[in-house]
Every structure is written in C-alpha cells, then in structure tokens.
Amino acid sequence: MTPEDLVRTLEERAVACNITEARRILGHCVSMARDDLDLVRPVRRSLTQTLDQHIDRRGLEMIERVTDDFDGFTKYLFRHHDGALTEAVRIPLEKPGRFTVCLSSQVGCAMRCVFCATGRLGLTRSLAAWEMVAAFRAVRQDTYREFPRETFPSHHVSGAVFQGQGEPFHNYDEVIAAAQILSEPCGGRIAKEAITISTVGLVPQIRRFAREGHPYRLIISLTSAVPHRRLALLPVAGRFEMPEVAEALRELHAMVGNRLTIAWVLLKGQNHGTDEIDALKKFFGGLPLRLNLIDVNDATGTFERVTQRERVEFVQKLQAAGIATRQRYSGGRGKLAACGMLAASRLSEGEAELS
Numbered sequence: 519m520t521p522e523d524l525v526r527t528l529e530e531r532a533v534a535c536n537i538t539e540a541r542r543i544l545g546h547c548v549s550m551a552r553d554d555l556d557l558v559r560p561v562r563r564s565l566t567q568t569l570d571q572h573i574d575r576r577g578l579e580m581i582e583r584v585t586d587d588f589d590g591f592t593k594y595l596f597r598h599h600d601g602a603l604t605e606a607v608r609i610p611l612e613k614p615g616r617f618t619v620c621l622s623s624q625v626g627c628a629m630r631c632v633f634c635a636t637g638r639l640g641l642t643r644s645l646a647a648w649e650m651v652a653a654f655r656a657v658r659q660d661t662y663r664e665f666p667r668e669t670f671p672s673h674h675v676s677g678a679v680f681q682g683q684g685e686p687f688h689n690y691d692e693v694i695a696a697a698q699i700l701s702e703p704c705g706g707r708i709a710k711e712a713i714t715i716s717t718v719g720l721v722p723q724i725r726r727f728a729r730e731g732h733p734y735r736l737i738i739s740l741t742s743a744v745p746h747r748r749l750a751l752l753p754v755a756g757r758f759e760m761p762e763v764a765e766a767l768r769e770l771h772a773m774v775g776n777r778l779t780i781a782w783v784l785l786k787g788q789n790h791g792t793d794e795i796d797a798l799k800k801f802f803g804g805l806p807l808r809l810n811l812i813d814v815n816d817a818t819g820t821f822e823r824v825t826q827r828e829r830v831e832f833v834q835k836l837q838a839a840g841i842a843t844r845q846r847y848s849g850g851r852g853k854l855a856a857c858g859m860l861a862a863s864r865l866s867e868g869e870a871e872l873s
Contacts, residue, residue, distance in 0.1 A: 519544070520698055520705075533568050543569070545704040548651060551659045578652045583660070594660070596653055598625070602642055604683050606653045608661065611677070615665070618677030618712070619657045621650050623693050624684025629718050630753045633741075633783060633814055633821045636683045644688070647695035654678060654700060677712035681737070686715050687723035697734050710734060716781065721758045724766040728773040737810065738767065739781040742789045743797035751788070764801040777806040777842070783814050786822040790832040795839050808842040 519527065521540035528535040539561045546558045553575070555566040576599035585592045592608040607620040627634070628641035658675045665673035678700050680686040686693045697713050700706030710733040717724065718739045727736060740763075742748040749755040767778055784790060798807070811833070813823045824832070833843050 520702060528565075528568075531568075531572075533565065535565055539565060541704040544699075544702065548655060548699060548702070548705045549707060551655050578649065578656060580656055580660075592657075592660075594653070594657060596656070598649065604645065604649075604653070606657050606682060608657050608675070609679075615673040616677075617661060617673075617675045618679055619654050619675055620679050620682045621653055621696075622683035623650060623680050623686040623689045627684045628688060629685045631718065631739075631741075632751055632753075633785060633816055635816075639683075641684075644684070644692060647692045647699065650680075650693070650696040651699050651706070654696075654706060676708065677714075678706070678708055679714040679716070681714065681716040685718055685720065687717040687720040687727075690723050690726070694732065697732075701734075718752055718754050719758055719763045720754070721762045721766045724763075725769055728766075728770040731773065735779070736770065737779045737781050738763070739783075741781070741783045741785075742794060743801055744789075744793055745797075747789065751785075760797070760801050764805075767802065767805060771805055777808050778802075780807055780809045781812060781846075782809045783812050784824045784829065784832070785814055786824045786828070788821070790824055790828055792835060794832075795835050795841075798836075798841060799839055806842075808844060809836060810844050810846045812846045 521537055521544055524540040524543065525535050525537055542561050543555070543558055543566075546552050546555070555570055555573075556563075558566055578596040578598060580594055581597050581603075582595035583592065590610045594606045594608070596604050596606065598604065602625040604622040604625055606622065609618050609620060610616075611618060622645065624644045625642035626639035627636040629637060630640075631637045654675075661673065661675055678697075680693055680697070693715060697715065698705075700708045701710045701713055714735040714737055715727075716737040716739055724736070724738075739752075740748070742751055743760060745755070745760050748760065771778055782789070811829065814821045816822075829845075833845075836843050
C-alpha cells in the first residue's frame, strides 16, 4: 500500500495511524526489505502489533538464479504461495553498476503472441501488486548481497520495467499500484520516469492510462503494422485493430506530448520489409515514433533472428521514412532469458504445474 492507502485502511479498522508513521512502515518493509515490524522506529508499538495481526506473511521463494556469463543478465525464478512460477530479470544498464528489473505481472499470459514463450504457457492468474513489489525487493536485496553496501550508489537498481510474463494492462489496477509503490520515496525509491510499462495494445487501457495522466513510460509492443500479419503474430489484434490502436496512441500523444515508443521484435522473413514501412506511415503518420528493435529469443527455433544486413536495411528504410529507431539488446540468450523460458523449462521437468 501507499502510505495514504495504509492510513485509510487502518482508519476503516478504527486504528489511528498518521502519514509519517505510514511512511516509516513502508520504508521499513519495502526500502529496507524488513518484515520484523517490532523494529520499526519511531512508530508506536500498539500500531505495529495491530498491523501484525492483519498481515499476510506469505512471500516469494527464490528457487533459481542464473546469470549469463556473456552479458551479465541475471534471471530469477520465484515460486508463489500457490505454487505458481514467475520470473524477473536484472538487466545491466549502459552506466556501469546500474541495473533495472524486468518484472512479471501475471502467471503466464492470455495474449498468445506466437513468438513468446509465456504465451505458450497460457494464463493462470494475475499477480497482486505486493507480489510484483516482493519480486523487485528480492532482486534488489540480491544485488546488495552481491555488491557490498559500501559500493552504493555505484551498484544499485535504478529502474523497473513491467515487461516480463503477462500483459501488464490485462492486470491494469495492480500494475499501476505496484508502480506507485516502487516510485514512492519511502518505497522502491525509483524515479517515476525510470518505470516503464509495456502493453501489446489493449486500447481501453491505453486510453485510461492517458486520461489518468500517469508519469510512467509506456511502450506499445506492435511488432507488425500490417493488419493480417499482426493478427497472425498477435491474436489480440483480432480485438483491437490497427486503426483503433493508432487512434489510442494519438490520444496518448495529445496527453503526454512525448515521443511514442514502439517495441518491435524482429522476426526473420516476417516484419522487416517495405510493406511494414508503408503500414507505419499509413496508420501513424504525423506521430513522433521510435521503434525499439529487439532480436527474438525463441528456444523452439520457430522464429529466427534477422541477419545484421537485414537489420541495417530495415533501419535505413525506417530512417528514410522519418521514423527513429533504437536497437535494444536482447540479453541472456544463453540462460533461457526470454520471459517464460525458465518457468517453462521447470514445468517440462515436472517440478511444478501451472493449471
């Protein structure tokens, strides 16, 4: 909970708690990653004892941690109280010693994007905000253990991205709540502009996000602008067609005024031709776009990565059309880094079952 939410919740239970106490409690539990409420100081003992009576102490169990020797991406596999498995990834940033955490928002995913390992798992359930915050907290504490405190701030987690398992906007309220906790000065202490939320293009939620004026970055996972191809790759396109997505992005741009970021998973022989450039101009003409180009990670081998020459040619076509690009590194390839891969490997080994 945010400090304000905690104050309100306790008031409903006839328990007095002021905003300063609430901030200290949140700082103790999230910023300091402590669960022993008796040690929260200076907060009234009667308040912490009351909280202890209402707290659900089910946490996350870190059951696997793997680091790619090549690029330093670290993948975490968590088991939840109901046996569900989700993942988080600690991603090294360009500035040495800085990391961002890629967080899951659901157990599996209902969007069924054909190139995504999570899409093959199907959807089990959505995560609560506390589960997402708990995963972030666990990764940050692991970072502190790996890099001693005296190296702070040279080594620390400075960002979060909701782009792991699941469709964040299919779990809109809980993801926004988690982002609010992570951006609290007494919570995750992450700058609002360093928090990114990704969506495959759920139009009502994009419009709601724009209307509510959230400060977090939004990335639209498009991958193709050609309607029939997008439908084949992203079945959700059957619900929200390109004109609807384009109109929602125009509304978003009118509200935030920033360049719009499009995630584009490059698939060899699929989505790097001239027809994609024409479709982008048709649907998004006049909007300031930036395409984040991402190499596919597909353990099944169904989809291949484009060659360097094909990538360069596509970038040149985009630039000629006035569309900015950025090459996003697809890391951890050697350690099942694509979202859903690690969980899927555990499931295939029969260690746990998602139902």
